[in-house]
Amino acid sequence: MQKTVYFIEGDGIGKEVWAAARPVLTAAIEKAYGKERSLEFEELLAGEKAFNETGEYLPQDTLTALQNAELAIKGPLMTPVGKGFRSLNVTMRQTLDLYACIRPIRYYDGIVSPVKRPDLVDMVVFRENTEDVYAGIEFESGSDEAKRLIAFFRDELGVTVDPTAGVGLKPITPNGSKRLVRKALEFAVAQGKPSVTLVHKGNIMKYTEGGFRQWGYDVASEEFAGQTTTEDAPAEGKVVVKDRIADAMFQEALIRPEQYSVLATTNLNGDYLSDALAAQVGGLGLAPGVNMSDKLAFFEATHGTAPTIAGKDMANPGSLILSGAMMLEHIGWTEAADSIHAAVSKAISEKTVTCDLASQMEGAKTIGCKAFGELVGSLL
Known part of the structure; x- marks a missing residue:
């Protein structure tokens, strides 16, 4: 072969x-x-x-x-x-x-780590790779494009933006979010992983980051109903689908890494998290x-x-x-x-x-x- x-x-x-x-x-x-x-x-x-x-x-x-x-x-x-x-x-x-x-992060015996229990780190990060800041649209501060967009926000949407701001947009779609979470769930089910955690900043950005969270839960309930459950209804033998706000997940990765197995996340959050987790187990090398x-x-x-x-x-x-x-x-x-x-x-x-x-x-x-x-x- x-x-x-x-x-x-x-x-x-x-x-x-x-x-x-x-x-x-x-x-x-x-x-x-x-x-x-x-x-x-x-x-x-x-x-x-x-x-x-x-x-x-x-x-x-x-x-x-x-x-x-x-x-x-x-x-x-x-x-x-x-x-x-x-x-x-x-x-x-x-x-x-x-x-x-997709980045698996695990500990190798002998690595000196800045945390006390790096041996508890065993996670696989599924990071969306084509949307969010990777599909970001931005215009420089003071540019004609930025001024026109800021004026549109003010005149058409009633939203005030500082006229000197550089302006950026980050698209996050239902399809892009769902296929990423679907791949994470397929992996978790096939590998017998205990959980998939949706990582987001949906408490602030409700229709992009919050949309990612909701679309992730939708995929779990619509396509993996027989193999998944949620934190409030744990069931033996099923993958628990849960979610964490991004900044809280950073803390959890440091103090309770053993409670997390597969992470599914938007692009920028996944970038930070995968590098931070790697730092606990030897670095990007x-x-x-x-x-x-x-x-x-x-x-x-x-x-x-x-x-x-x-x-x-x-x-x-x-x-x-x-x-x-x-x-x-x-x-x-x-x-x-x-x-x-x-x-x-x-x-x-x-x-x-x-x-x-x-x-x-x-x-x-x-x-x-x-x-x-x-x-x-x-x-x-």
């Missing part, structure tokens, strides 16, 4: 972490299945490498290949802050309709993720390009290695995935890690990006 996987190296440390991660995936598959199964990797161009070779940051050939793909994996891609083009990651997610950003449509699963490192350490063999390839393990789980190659998780866990417990983790551990041995990949491969 052979699967084709398209890959994008990424910018900054992307080339290094991919070079460290790819052999781990190949070795894990070979150990688990011999020559019976394999991945065929085909490179696609995006980011700086694409621009240098084609003059475009996101060539149409790349998008065309991904539109017909089942599996892909990528390193981080750079995005200018405050100027230039909008995020390539966001562009791909919207163009390919990768509406679900160990945080895997996938962006999914109904057809394509696009796995990626969740950290940035880290240009200050690019080319210095200092990066942690753990995020991309674990994203690869997540990909293997997705296609049902669980034996290979389990061996990767076990190998990463062993490397961490032995305190032989990259500098980002070593700086938090007493008595750790610091090794480079390439060496960490080789170590994980040897422990499979």
Whole structure:
């Protein structure tokens, strides 16, 4: 059995972490299945490498290949802050309709954490990926567009907005919300998870964030009535669907993480939460993720390009290695995935890690990006 996987190296440390991660995936598959199964990797161009070779940051050939793909994996891609083009990651997610950003967060023994019980953190965040601020429309303070919109609010809707304000809109739709929650519920039911928590700011933004909450409950009651229940009517063997206001959920994630299993949330809230949870269990260097449509699963490192350490063999390839393990789980190659998780866990417990983790551990041995990949491969 052979699967084709398209890959994008990424910018900054992307080339290094991919070079460290790819052999781990190949070795894990070979150990688990011999020559019976394999991945065929085909490179696609995006980011700086694409621009240098084609003059475009996101060539149409790349998008065309991904539109017909089942599996892909990528390193981080750079995005200018405050100027230039909008995020390539966001562009791909919207163009390919990768509406679900899924990030499992778990603790590995030996990680030094800022919280007392990081071992209780075991959550999967389902973050809506195409709406909210990712589909945000904004106009600069003092621009003609902002002035016209503010005047419309005043004259047509009777709403007062400071005339000097920069103005933004964030769309959240019933369809976008429901399909995200549906995917979270499907996962919870299939994996025997105890709960799905809808995270929102619906106490303030009642028709966007509050709409997400209500549409989530609607999906549960209309499509999963036999498999779900609510907090006020718990039933053994059913997934409990509950909701939490975003700021309260941040506190809960710190003091009662064991009470939460699957989180389904709007885009911006999910961005904060997934990173905050990752910080409790080692940081983004160990945080895997996938962006999914109904057809394509696009796995990626969740950290940035880290240009200050690019080319210095200092990066942690753990995020991309674990994203690869997540990909293997997705296609049902669980034996290979389990061996990767076990190998990463062993490397961490032995305190032989990259500098980002070593700086938090007493008595750790610091090794480079390439060496960490080789170590994980040897422990499979």
